[in-house]
Amino acid sequence: MQRQAFVELSRRLLAHATAGTTDLAATTYSVSVADYADPDRWQAEMDRIFRRVPLVLALAGELPEPGSYKVTWVLGTPVLLTRGDDGAARAFVDVCRHRGAVVTPEGCGRARRHTCPYHGWTYDTNGALVGIPGREGFHELDVASHGLVPLACGERAGLVFACITPGVAIDLDEWLSGYDEVLEPFGMGRWHLVSRREVDGANWKIVYDGYLEGYHFGSLHRDTLFGAFMSNVMAYDAWGPHQRVGFARHGIERLRDKPESEWGDQEGIGLVCTVFPSVSFAFLPAGVLMSQLFPGPTPDRSRTVQSIFWDHEPSEPEQTDIEGIAEMLFGVVRDEDYATGAGIQRALSSGANTEFVFGRNELGLHRFHQTVARLLTSERV
Numbered sequence: 173m174q175r176q177a178f179v180e181l182s183r184r185l186l187a188h189a190t191a192g193t194t195d196l197a198a199t200t201y202s203v204s205v206a207d208y209a210d211p212d213r214w215q216a217e218m219d220r221i222f223r224r225v226p227l228v229l230a231l232a233g234e235l236p237e238p239g240s241y242k243v244t245w246v247l248g249t250p251v252l253l254t255r256g257d258d259g260a261a262r263a264f265v266d267v268c269r270h271r272g273a274v275v276t277p278e279g280c281g282r283a284r285r286h287t288c289p290y291h292g293w294t295y296d297t298n299g300a301l302v303g304i305p306g307r308e309g310f311h312e313l314d315v316a317s318h319g320l321v322p323l324a325c326g327e328r329a330g331l332v333f334a335c336i337t338p339g340v341a342i343d344l345d346e347w348l349s350g351y352d353e354v355l356e357p358f359g360m361g362r363w364h365l366v367s368r369r370e371v372d373g374a375n376w377k378i379v380y381d382g383y384l385e386g387y388h389f390g391s392l393h394r395d396t397l398f399g400a401f402m403s404n405v406m407a408y409d410a411w412g413p414h415q416r417v418g419f420a421r422h423g424i425e426r427l428r429d430k431p432e433s434e435w436g437d438q439e440g441i442g443l444v445c446t447v448f449p450s451v452s453f454a455f456l457p458a459g460v461l462m463s464q465l466f467p468g469p470t471p472d473r474s475r476t477v478q479s480i481f482w483d484h485e486p487s488e489p490e491q492t493d494i495e496g497i498a499e500m501l502f503g504v505v506r507d508e509d510y511a512t513g514a515g516i517q518r519a520l521s522s523g524a525n526t527e528f529v530f531g532r533n534e535l536g537l538h539r540f541h542q543t544v545a546r547l548l549t550s551e552r553v
């Protein structure tokens with residue numbers, strides 16, 4: 173974020189903290205409980221959102237040089253991301269064009285050739301089929317049309333996006349609506365992956381709701397995050413479907429005693445930048461916690477990959493400190509946020525509620541659910 177944007181956000185949150193207020197929507201907003209539980213609705217969300225829009229599948233630091241690759245599974249589709257000799261990131265369905273074996277297992281690495289483990293067909297970083305053992309057995313095969321199936325892919329602000337459905341084009345500029353200008357100044361594209369964990373969760377929207385408000389800090393995170401952050405003091409901003417949520421830190425009042433020119437970036441505030449539909453960046457002093465939420469395999473389940481990226485290659489003692497931070501944050505997410513989400517999921521059919529109500533102070537959830545609803549009926553993303 174630009175310096176001026178940090179100052180403006182700090183100013184807003186300082187005003188809220190001083191007055192005991194927060195950003196508010198005009199009215200409350202309710203969502204039917206059936207929207208979380210109905211399998212047809214969930215399937216529509218997968219088809220019309222997750223299979224149609226650009227998803228953040230990596231940070232550029234996971235593909236640092238030509239030959240770098242990453243394989244990640246999204247809704248049953250293995251996606252191979254590569255960095256070509258031209259420096260461009262590309263995406264492919266990681267499925268062999270011979271008889272459908274998964275070519276490269278999940279994970280990151282470096283390889284100029286991707287060889288299928290079944291019969292050894294080999295593909296290059298552009299997805300081209302460059303090797304067929306026993307070539308004479310396939311003398312009629314059109315090699316040029318048997319490369320890995322490409323997926324629309326692009327990079328903005330160090331984030332690597334792809335759409336998981338072959339043949340579906342993406343327009344990243346339109347999709348981001350200027351949000352890349354908010355993210356670009358962080359320089360995340362040059363940051364290093366330093367820690368990664370995974371956690372299972374409930375329905376993807378139950379889980380994601382928790383990333384979009386700080387109303388729960390004082391209760392659910394009373395003994396953890398609430399030590400650092402005020403509860404229910406938020407500043408919400410949106411660029412298209414993407415949202416930035418600012419939180420006031422305890423002690424933000426100290427900014428009053430300093431001229432704005434001396435305020436540090438992120439001084440007195442916490443920052444979560446979400447990229448619709450399912451990725452969140454929580455900024456740390458010298459890095460970021462990226463949470464990638466993957467729905468499924470059934471409506472009541474999801475998986476979250478939590479990764480920490482650092483703005484430089486950490487020394488060994490730093491790495492030990494980072495692991496401590498990672499373990500602490502992971503504990504909060506698993507034992508507080510996701511454990512609560514699992515309880516909501518288990519009790520969804522209890523009949524206690526036909527609707528969930530989002531307060532005026534939960535503005536981020538209004539926007540999130542309105543965007544989901546819009547995409548279910550809209551031809552445009």
Ligand code: FES
Pocket residue numbers: 268269270271272273288289290291292293
């Ligand atoms: S399935 Fe990949 S080489 Fe046969």
Ligand SMILES: [Fe+2]
Pocket residue numbers: 382388392393509
């Ligand atoms: Fe939380």
